[in-house]
Amino acid sequence: MAADKIFLIGMMGAGKTYWAQKMAKWNKCVGYDLDALIEMNEEKTIAEIFNEDGEDHFRKVEAKILRWFKEKKKFIIATGGGTPCFQENMQWMKKEGIVIWLDEPVEVLVKRVSPEKNQRPLIATLSDSQIATFIENKLVERHSFYVQAHYRLTSDQINEAGLKKIITKHVS
Ligand code: S3P
Numbered sequence: 483m484a485a486d487k488i489f490l491i492g493m494m495g496a497g498k499t500y501w502a503q504k505m506a507k508w509n510k511c512v513g514y515d516l517d518a519l520i521e522m523n524e525e526k527t528i529a530e531i532f533n534e535d536g537e538d539h540f541r542k543v544e545a546k547i548l549r550w551f552k553e554k555k556k557f558i559i560a561t562g563g564g565t566p567c568f569q570e571n572m573q574w575m576k577k578e579g580i581v582i583w584l585d586e587p588v589e590v591l592v593k594r595v596s597p598e599k600n601q602r603p604l605i606a607t608l609s610d611s612q613i614a615t616f617i618e619n620k621l622v623e624r625h626s627f628y629v630q631a632h633y634r635l636t637s638d639q640i641n642e643a644g645l646k647k648i649i650t651k652h653v654s
Pocket of ligand 1: 492493494498517528561562563564565580602603604
């Protein structure tokens with residue numbers, strides 16, 4: 483297991499992008515956001531890719547761009563909520579580095595994603611209660627992938643101390 487490559491996984495709204503940036507600073511490496519790289523590569527927003535090209539296309543691009551990180555030596559990347567569940571991405575990430583699941587509860591996820599649901603094609607047309615049901619169902623569906631992570635951090639562990647502990651354990 484390579485020590486210097488860290489992949490953050492978890493549902494939308496789990497704080498992957500936020501924590502990837504923080505961790506990159508502590509670790510003196512670059513913090514990436516997979517969704518942002520996909521948008522740059524496709525010159526479209528995630529919503530446009532889903533609407534115009536479909537989810538299958540999105541998942542193919544997502545897997546392709548994830549694999550660019552084979553060549554990189556030290557980084558933290560925030561992946562998309564669905565990344566571990568397609569194209570054998572979870573197996574690939576686990577082979578390459580450390581995978582951390584940010585496992586926030588449904589109430590927190592809903593509160594965070596509702597205000598910006600227009601940028602999130604999977605929930606854009608849903609009401610708050612429908613978003614909660616959607617997230618609950620997705621968590622059930624995705625559990626068998628997420629649970630394979632090397633680390634699963636729950637709310638009380640998703641903080642500076644909890645994440646720095648993992649960095650110091652693994653990163654040279
Ligand atoms: C998705 C989550 C999004 C983005 C896309 C699909 C998902 O990423 O990749 O909208 O399938 O859960 P975030 O988890 O960064 O919101």
